[in-house]
Amino acid sequence: MSFKQILKQMAQNKNPHVPWSEHFRSAIGGIVGGGFVAFIAKFASEYTEINEWAMASLGASALLVFVLPSSPMAQPKAVIGGNIVSALVGVTCAILIPDPRLGIPIAIGVSILGMLFFKCLHAPAAATALSAILGHIVTYRFALFPVLMDSLLLVLAGIFYNRITGKQYPHTEKSPGNISSKSPSAETMSLIEDKNAIAQVLAKYKEFIDINPGDLANIIRDVELHAYQQKLKSITCSAIMSSPVISVEMATPLEEAWIRIRKNHIKSLPVVDRNDRIVGIITLEHFLKYAAVDFDKTFGQRLQGFMRQSFSRASVKLSDAYPNAVGQVMQKTVRVISTNRNLLDLVTIFEGDGHHHLPVIDEHQKLAGMITQSDFVRAIHSSME
Known part of the structure; x- marks a missing residue:
């Protein structure tokens, strides 16, 4: 999936599903943060000469801190710096421009320019400048109280509440960037390349975008991983398995089973009953472990020699001597998979369980095919193409 397709898909999903638990988490955060600021600021206002003890942008700032804690505009530098810059601009305009009809637009415009210059853009802060004009506040103490104090208290509340509710604040993009830069891994280098490519694409829009390029890369x-997983789920085992399957029965002589393995260049044989249902599996390892002979053209002769020796010993039963049938050496516990299972299910089996070959059964529990690691790799390669 190309970058353009991903952006198109993201644009189509304008309202992604957000669980109600997150709705309540955000709302409760606003109550906690707003209450924390209000109680302390109101108490502190008794020791100042300024009547205002809550900045006008407090509610909007709280929304960013508790609802969108990963937004660049919600970070501590933006909240504190943006509000202070806007407060200083607002007070200056209130002193120099008595007419609010002229002071309001200038204060808003200059505060935006100041926040961009100091890289602390915080959208609600423009209201802080506006409140200085409307309240005709002409003392720079306003920038310290309530603006600086309210901003600091809100950020502290945001750090505490977001972290105890599982959100990272201040936000840092999730990436493998903690790996030593002296020898960056392939994953780190890939992410760096993604970030650089995304930054170049976003630069063409010539707009401010409220998301970190690293977060956008993630x-x-x-999205790519989700799309690829959905594609893997659409590929069933019946589409990639080898069929018909070369199999044997429990009573099949080992010599015959060995000839089938050599002739067909395979590493395992599923063992079935008369109804074609899996009862076991025999692999090269089983031959080496139980037969304990060199498997070449003289296999039958060597096997007959061992059999003659076993018959010459009256105290040893045939089943205790050198094995002569598949049922004596096969593995009875067999991992199987259904034809309707998908390629994503195979990832866990081949990656985690260490299987090299997997019998496939149909809805009647009968042997339908065989999937090897080679089949699996070819399917993965085809899906990537």
Whole structure:
């Protein structure tokens, strides 16, 4: 999936599903943060000469801190710096421009320019400048109280509440960037390349975008992974398995089983009953472990020699001597998979369980095919193409 396709898909999903638990988490955060600031600021206002003890942008700032804690505009530098810059601009305009009809637009415009210059853009802060004009506040103490104090208290509340509710604040993009830069891994280098490519693409829009390029890179990677997983789920085992399957029965002589393995260049043989249901599996390892002979053209002769020796010993039963049938050496516990299972299910089996070959059964529990690691790799390669 190309970057353009991913952006198109993201644009189509304008309202992604957010669980109600997150709704309540955000709302409760606003109550906690707003209450924390209000109680302390109101108490502190008794020791100042300024009547205002809550900045006008407090509610909007709280929304960013508790609802969108990963937004660049919600970070501590943006909240504190943006509000202070806007407060200083607002007070200056209130002093120099008595007419609010002229002071309001200038204060808003200059505060935006100041926040961009100091790289602390915080959208609600423009209201802080506006409140200085409307309240005709002409003392720079306003920038310290309530603006600086309210901003600091809100950020502290945001750090505490977001972290105890499982959100990272201040936000840092999730990436393998903690790996030593002296010898970056392939994953680190890939992420760096993704971030650089995304930054170049976003630069063409010539707009401010409220998301970190690194976070956007992670989102795109997750979208690609999700799309790839959905594609793997659409490929069933019946589509990639080898069929018909070369199999043997429990009573099949070992010599015959060995000839089938050599002739067909395979590493395992599923063992079935008369109804074609899996009862075991025999592999090269089983031959080496139980037969304990060199498997060449003289296999039958060597086997007959061992059999003659076993018959010459009256105290030894045939089943205790050198094995002569598949049922005596096969593995009875067999991992199987159904034809309707998908390629994503195979990932865990081949990666985690260490299987090299997997019998496939149909809805009647009968042997339908065989999937090897080679079949699996070819399917993965085809899906990537």
